Amino acid sequence: MEAEVRKLAITINAPDSLLRVYDRPKGDRTPHIEIHGDVYHYVSTERGYEIFRKVINDECELFFMIFQRITRTMSGDDELKSKGGHRDCRRIIFSRMTELLGMVDSDWELKQKEIFEQVLIVAPFEDEEGGR
Template identity: 45%
Template sequence: MTKTITEIQTIVNQLAEKINAPSYLLPTFSSPIGDATPNIEVDNSGLYNYVISERGNEYERKLTSDLNELLYWIFSSVSFSMACDYELKNRVEDKDCRRIIFEKQEELLGILDKKWEEKERKEHLSILVNSPFDDLAGLRATYCGELRAKGFSEAEIDKLAYEKYPE
């Protein structure tokens, strides 16, 4: 049976407490803010809608009849934001930031549901197929900035940066 918006909000709040998710990361429920904060709706056919809109433009709408899927969508987003905040506070200069972000996000989702953790791990692995970890990217970017400040051309900057910090 389809849950009401109030019931969904209660479940989301209970899950958020388990991982100490800040309330500002949680979606709205049937009253979109319009600032790209996800909004949760239940339509007339009983489908759960996960909607992202900004300034009156809808950018994403995902529909499901599966409450667990909706909750995964919500907490995939929430845990990603939390993981990014964690990485920023625990940055390692010579480590691809995604290593920390992905690990933390999977850990947070695992607290809520082991299947969500595994699902997110598979998502991360698929991302890495086309965009593998690059542990020197941060150092390379800093070095590029230093070279740019010294007036080197972009072609020279790329050449020097990749010589010093290869992929």
């Protein structure tokens, strides 16, 4: 699986440090993947406690989740390097993350945009452009 992630990650020039796919908990919130028959479990644990588990039946959905993590980290790094001023930092992160996901798979870009639209209904941007 890690080889497939690395192959897809070439299109976005993802850092090697983000491309590890673990099959057991590290205990530091880093996700790992458990495979039970034809079902994948995307799991995150911290200090021995499970904090997140998503059961996935589709390999494409699993890769989407893996690349959400990769692109979220890359986008956050880009935001830290920018001089955003009084802009809501999520503007850069959301934009860059959807762009990166779209470079890997155009369907993923659309899917992530929908996710962000739902987030912004509940928690709108807080800056001059967002009106808050």
